Amino acid sequence: MGIISRRLIAFWSSLQLTVCLLIAMGVLVFFMTLYQVETGIYVANQRYFGQAFIWWQSPWGDIPVFLGGGVLGGLLVVNLLVAHITRFKWTKAKIGLWLTHAGLLTLLIGSGLSAIQTIESQMVIQEGQTVSYSEQLRTTELAIETPLSPTQNRQWSIPEALLKPGQVLRPPQLPFELTVTHWYQNTRLEMNATVGQGLPKATHGLGQHITVFPMPPILRDDFRNQSAVLVTLTQGKQSLGTWLLSTGLGAPQSIVLNGVTYSLSLRPQRVYHPYRIRLDEFSHSYYTDTNTPKHFASEVTVIEPDGHTHRATISMNHPLRMGGNAHFQASFGQDGKSTVLQVVSNPGWWVPYVSTAIMTIGLLIHFGISLMRYRRQHP
Amino acid sequence: MKTAWQWAVVALVGGMVLSGLIPRSSGPMNWEGLGSVPVLHLGRVKPLDTVARSTLLSFKGNQSLKGVTPSVQSPTEWLVTVMLYGTDDMPLFMVRQSEVLNALNQNPESKPVLSFKALLPYLSVIDTSAQHALSKPNGMRTQADREWMRLRQNLSFYTQLKNTAQPEGIPSFSVYATRYQTVLPTYRPQLMAHLSGESVDSGMAELVLYFKQFQHIANASAFRMCPPDAGNGVWKSVGDGYLVALKDPHPHPVAPLVTDVLGAVDEKKPRAFNEAVSEWQQVAHRLIPTETLKCRIEAQFNQGDVMMKWLMVYGGVSLLVLIGWLWPRPWVFTLATRLAWLAWIGHTLSIALRMALLGRPPVTNLYTSAVFVGWVAILLALWIERRSRMGLGTLVAGVLGFLTLLIAHHLSLQGDTMEMMQAVLDSNFWLATHVVTICIGYGAVFLAGALANVGVIRLLCRRMDPAMKTSLTRMVYGTLCVGLLFSFIGTVLGGIWADQSWGRFWGWDPKENGAFIICVWVAAVLHARWGGMIRERGLWVMAIFGNVVTAFSWFGVNMLGVGLHSYGFMDQAFFWLMLFNASQLVMMWLAFWPRLFTR
Numbered sequence: 001m002g003i004i005s006r007r008l009i010a011f012w013s014s015l016q017l018t019v020c021l022l023i024a025m026g027v028l029v030f031f032m033t034l035y036q037v038e039t040g041i042y043v044a045n046q047r048y049f050g051q052a053f054i055w056w057q058s059p060w061g062d063i064p065v066f067l068g069g070g071v072l073g074g075l076l077v078v079n080l081l082v083a084h085i086t087r088f089k090w091t092k093a094k095i096g097l098w099l100t101h102a103g104l105l106t107l108l109i110g111s112g113l114s115a116i117q118t119i120e121s122q123m124v125i126q127e128g129q130t131v132s133y134s135e136q137l138r139t140t141e142l143a144i145e146t147p148l149s150p151t152q153n154r155q156w157s158i159p160e161a162l163l164k165p166g167q168v169l170r171p172p173q174l175p176f177e178l179t180v181t182h183w184y185q186n187t188r189l190e191m192n193a194t195v196g197q198g199l200p201k202a203t204h205g206l207g208q209h210i211t212v213f214p215m216p217p218i219l220r221d222d223f224r225n226q227s228a229v230l231v232t233l234t235q236g237k238q239s240l241g242t243w244l245l246s247t248g249l250g251a252p253q254s255i256v257l258n259g260v261t262y263s264l265s266l267r268p269q270r271v272y273h274p275y276r277i278r279l280d281e282f283s284h285s286y287y288t289d290t291n292t293p294k295h296f297a298s299e300v301t302v303i304e305p306d307g308h309t310h311r312a313t314i315s316m317n318h319p320l321r322m323g324g325n326a327h328f329q330a331s332f333g334q335d336g337k338s339t340v341l342q343v344v345s346n347p348g349w350w351v352p353y354v355s356t357a358i359m360t361i362g363l364l365i366h367f368g369i370s371l372m373r374y375r376r377q378h379p
Numbered sequence: 380m381k382t383a384w385q386w387a388v389v390a391l392v393g394g395m396v397l398s399g400l401i402p403r404s405s406g407p408m409n410w411e412g413l414g415s416v417p418v419l420h421l422g423r424v425k426p427l428d429t430v431a432r433s434t435l436l437s438f439k440g441n442q443s444l445k446g447v448t449p450s451v452q453s454p455t456e457w458l459v460t461v462m463l464y465g466t467d468d469m470p471l472f473m474v475r476q477s478e479v480l481n482a483l484n485q486n487p488e489s490k491p492v493l494s495f496k497a498l499l500p501y502l503s504v505i506d507t508s509a510q511h512a513l514s515k516p517n518g519m520r521t522q523a524d525r526e527w528m529r530l531r532q533n534l535s536f537y538t539q540l541k542n543t544a545q546p547e548g549i550p551s552f553s554v555y556a557t558r559y560q561t562v563l564p565t566y567r568p569q570l571m572a573h574l575s576g577e578s579v580d581s582g583m584a585e586l587v588l589y590f591k592q593f594q595h596i597a598n599a600s601a602f603r604m605c606p607p608d609a610g611n612g613v614w615k616s617v618g619d620g621y622l623v624a625l626k627d628p629h630p631h632p633v634a635p636l637v638t639d640v641l642g643a644v645d646e647k648k649p650r651a652f653n654e655a656v657s658e659w660q661q662v663a664h665r666l667i668p669t670e671t672l673k674c675r676i677e678a679q680f681n682q683g684d685v686m687m688k689w690l691m692v693y694g695g696v697s698l699l700v701l702i703g704w705l706w707p708r709p710w711v712f713t714l715a716t717r718l719a720w721l722a723w724i725g726h727t728l729s730i731a732l733r734m735a736l737l738g739r740p741p742v743t744n745l746y747t748s749a750v751f752v753g754w755v756a757i758l759l760a761l762w763i764e765r766r767s768r769m770g771l772g773t774l775v776a777g778v779l780g781f782l783t784l785l786i787a788h789h790l791s792l793q794g795d796t797m798e799m800m801q802a803v804l805d806s807n808f809w810l811a812t813h814v815v816t817i818c819i820g821y822g823a824v825f826l827a828g829a830l831a832n833v834g835v836i837r838l839l840c841r842r843m844d845p846a847m848k849t850s851l852t853r854m855v856y857g858t859l860c861v862g863l864l865f866s867f868i869g870t871v872l873g874g875i876w877a878d879q880s881w882g883r884f885w886g887w888d889p890k891e892n893g894a895f896i897i898c899v900w901v902a903a904v905l906h907a908r909w910g911g912m913i914r915e916r917g918l919w920v921m922a923i924f925g926n927v928v929t930a931f932s933w934f935g936v937n938m939l940g941v942g943l944h945s946y947g948f949m950d951q952a953f954f955w956l957m958l959f960n961a962s963q964l965v966m967m968w969l970a971f972w973p974r975l976f977t978r
Contacts, residue, residue: 287422
C-alpha cells in the first residue's frame with residue numbers, strides 16, 4: 001500500500017475527523033436554530049440541510065461558508081465505516097462501541113432516506129363531510145374538473161412546477177390547451193383597484209375585476225403564500241380568453257365547451273387516498289375559565305375501498321394509522337365544527353426506533369463495562 | 380459520640396426550616412384559614428392564597444404589598460381588600476416596554492409600577508391597542524403588542540376581581556344579600572314570571588334589583604368559589620351561587636359565607652370573620668374533602684416558603700466547605716456534607732409533595748425543571764463526595780443547589796407554577812420518561828462543568844495536589860459519560876413522543892436542536908479524550924463549555940421564541956444567561972494560565 005493511500009485511510013479513519021465533524025454538526029445546528037427565528041423551520045432546514053453548502057449572500061455574489069448538514073452526515077458515515085473497517089478490533093470489551101456505531105450508521109443512513117420519502121399533508125374535514133384527499137400546504141396545482149355523473153368528477157391536475165410563463169399545457173382528452181402567461185408565488189389581490197393599470201389582467205371570469213399585485217414570497221411556516229396564475233385557453237387556433245386563478249379565490253371558475261362544463265382552480269396540491277374519512281363529531285374542551293385546550297378529538301368513520309366502514313377516534317397523542325399513513329389530530333376550525341388532521345406517509349418510520357434502540361443498548365453496555373472496570377480498580 | 384453535636388446542628392437547621400410549615404395565627408383574624416379555602420382559578424382547584432400570590436406576581440412581578448391603605452399583611456388579605464373596596468391607588472401594574480410606556484406618558488427608563496387610578500385615563504388606548512394586537516396572527520406580534528395584551532388582560536382581571544364576591548362600590552353588600560334571601564321565597568314565582576317576560580306588580584322591583592346585581596357578579600367573576608355540590612363537578616361563582624336560589628330553596632352554601640367574610644372584614648369583627656371562615660372550611664371539606672386537604676397543604680407550603688430556606692442551607696454548605704479549605708478541620712467537611720444531605724432530603728420531599736398535589740411527574744414546566752435539574756446534580760455530587768471525601772462534591776452540591784434554586788425562585792415569579800398542561804403535553808407517561816431523563820442529562824453535564832470550574836479555581840489558588848487532580852479528572856469524565864447516556868436516551872424518547880404525536884421522529888425544532896447540540900458536544904469531548912487529543916486541561920475546558928451548551932438548550936432556546944429583546948423576566952434572564960456564559964468563557968481562558976497544569 002502506498003504512502004498516499006495509507007495517509008488517506010489514516011485521515012478518514014481518524015478520531016480527529018470525528019471530533020471535528022461532531023463539533024461542526026453542533027455549530028451548524030446552533031446557527032440553524034438562530035436562523036429559524038426569522039424564517040421558520042422549513043426554510044432554515046432547506047438552507048442548512050438541503051444543500052451541499054451553506055451560502056452567504058455577500059455583495060460579491062454567493063459564497064459557500066460552511067458544509068451542509070447532509071454533507072457533514074455523509075462524511076461522518078464515511079469516517080465511521082473506514083475507522084471500523086481498518087482500525088477497530090473485534091473484542092468483547094468493544095462490543096458496546098460496535099453496537100452504538102452500528103446504530104448510528106443505521107440512523108444516519110435511514111434518516112437521510114426517510115427525509116426523501118416522507119410526505120406530509122393536511123386533511124380538513126367539516127362535521128358530516130366525507131373527504132378522500134389531503135392537501136400539501138407548500139405547493140399548489142392547477143385543477144380542471146368536469147362532471148361525469150351527478151356523484152363523480154373527472155379531474156386533471158397540473159403541478160406547480162409546470163406553471164412557468166410561456167409553458168403550453170396539453171392535458172390528454174381535454175378539448176383545449178392552456179398557455180401559462182404569468183405565475184406569481186405570492187400576491188395581493190384587489191377588487192376594482194384604482195392603481196396598477198399596467199399589470200396583466202384576465203379577460204374572462206372573476207379575474208376581470210381583480211388586479212394582481214406581486215408580493216415577495218413568505219418563507220415562514222405559519223403563513224401561506226397566496227399564489228396566482230394567469231392562463232390563456234385556446235381551442236385549435238381560437239383563443240377562449242385569459243383566466244386568473246389563485247388560491248385566494250375561493251370558488252372554481254367555469255367555462256362551457258360543447259355543452260360540457262369545465263371548472264378551473266388553483267388549489268393546494270392534493271394527495272388522494274384509496275379510503276375516505278367522514279367526520280362524525282369534533283369535540284374539544286378547555287380548562288374552566290381559560291383558553292388552554294384540555295382535550296380535543298375527532299370521531300370519524302373510515303370508509304375502506306371495498307365499502308367496509310369502521311369508526312375511530314383521533315386525538316392528541318392517539319393517531320389513526322391506516323394504509324401506510326398516520327393521521328394525527330393537528331388543529332381544528334375556529335367554529336369548533338371542523339377538524340384538521342395531519343396525514344403523514346413515512347415508510348421508514350421504524351428506522352429511528354430500531355437504530356436508537358441499538359445505540360442505547362450499545363451505550364449502556366459500553367458505559368456499564370467502563371463502570372465495572374473502574375469499580376474493580378477502585379474498590 | 381464525638382459527632383453528636385453535629386447531628387444536633389443538623390436537627391436544629393432542619394427544625395428551623397420545617398417550623399415554617401406549622402400553622403400559626405398572626406392576629407385576631409384567621410387569615411391563614413381563609414387563605415387555605417379551595418377555589419377554582421384558571422382551570423385548577425387551588426387555595427385562595429395561591430390565587431392572591433399568583434395574581435400579584437402576574438400584575439407586578441413580586442409579592443410586595445406596599446401602598447395599600449389600610450395596610451395589609453398577607454396576599455390573601457390584599458385579595459379580600461380588592462374584592463371589598465378595590466385597591467385603585469396601589470402601584471400594581473408593572474409595565475415594561477418603551478413604546479407602551481411612551482403611549483402612557485411614562486418615562487421608559489423609570490420601569491414604573493402603575494396604579495389602576497393612574498391607568499384610568501388610558502383604558503381606551505390600552506383596549507384599542509390590545510384589540511389591534513389580538514387581531515394579528517401570533518407570529519407577527521411585536522413586543523409592544525404582547526405588552527398591550529398583557530396589560531389589558533391584567534386590568535380586566537383586576538376589574539373582574541372587584542366584581543367577584545360583590546358588585547364594585549357596594550361595601551355594605553351583606554345587607555342586600557340578606558334581604559335577597561329573606562324576600563326571595565315570597566316572590567320566587569313572580570320573579571320567574573318576570574324573567575319569562577310577563578308583567579308583574581311594582582313590589583317586585585327590589586328583588587329584580589338584587590337579581591341583576593347577582594347576575595352582574597356571576598358574569599364578571601374572576602374565579603369560582605362555590606365547590607361542586609350537585610355531583611356534576613361544576614364550580615359556581617358567588618353570583619351563580621346566589622342565583623341557584625331561584626330554583627332551589629337555598630343558595631349555594633358558600634355564597635352567603637363569602638358575603639359574611641367580606642362583611643366581617645368591612646365591619647372589623649374578628650369573631651364573625653373566624654366563624655364564617657371555619658364554616659366555609661367545613662362546607663368545602665364536606666363537598667370536596669381531598670381537594671380541600673390538598674389546598675390546605677399547598678397554602679401552608681406557600682407560607683412556609685421552604686424552597687427559599689433550603690436555598691439558604693445550600694448557600695451555607697458552600698460557605699462551610701470554603702471555610703474548611705482555608706482553615707482545614709475535618710469536622711467542617713463532615714458537618715457541611717451532613718447539612719447538604721439534609722437540604723437534599725428536604726428538596727426531595729418538596730418535589731414529592733408537589734407531585735402528590737398535582738398528580739404529575741416532577742417536571743411540568745421551566746420552574747420545576749430548575750428544581751429537578753438541581754436535585755439530580757446534587758444527588759450525583761453527594762454520591763461523588765461519598766466516594767472521594769475531599770469536600771469537592773459537597774461544595775459543588777452546595778453551589779449547584781444554591782444556583783438552581785435561585786433560578787427556580789426567579790422563574791416562580793412569573794405566576795402560578797402549577798398551571799394546567801396544554802393538551803399536547805398532557806401525557807404523564809412521556810412527562811415522566813422523556814422530560815425526566817433529559818433533565819437528568821442536563822444535571823449531569825452541569826455537574827461535570829461545575830467540577831471542572833472548582834478544579835480550575837483550586838489550581839489557580841495553588842491548592843491542588845496531583846492525586847486530587849487525577850481524581851477530579853476522573854469525576855468529570857465519569858459525569859460526562861452519565862450526561863451523554865441520559866441526554867441521548869432523553870432525546871430519543873422525545874423523538875418517540877414526537878413521532879407518536881405528530882408523525883415525525885425529528886423535526887429540527889429549537890428544543891430538539893438544543894438536545895442534539897448537547898449530545899454531539901459531549902460525544903465530541905469523549906471522542907477527543909479517547910483519541911488522546913485532550914488531556915486533563917482539555918477535558919476540563921471542554922466540560923466547562925458544556926455548561927454554556929446546556930444553558931443554551933435549557934434556557935436560550937426558550938428566549939428565542941420571544942425574541943432576544945423581550946420585556947420583564949426574559950429580558951433579565953437573557954442578561955444573566957449571557958453573564959453566565961461570559962463567566963464560563965473566562966474560566967476556560969483561566970485554565971490556560973501558564974504552568975497551571977504542568978507543575
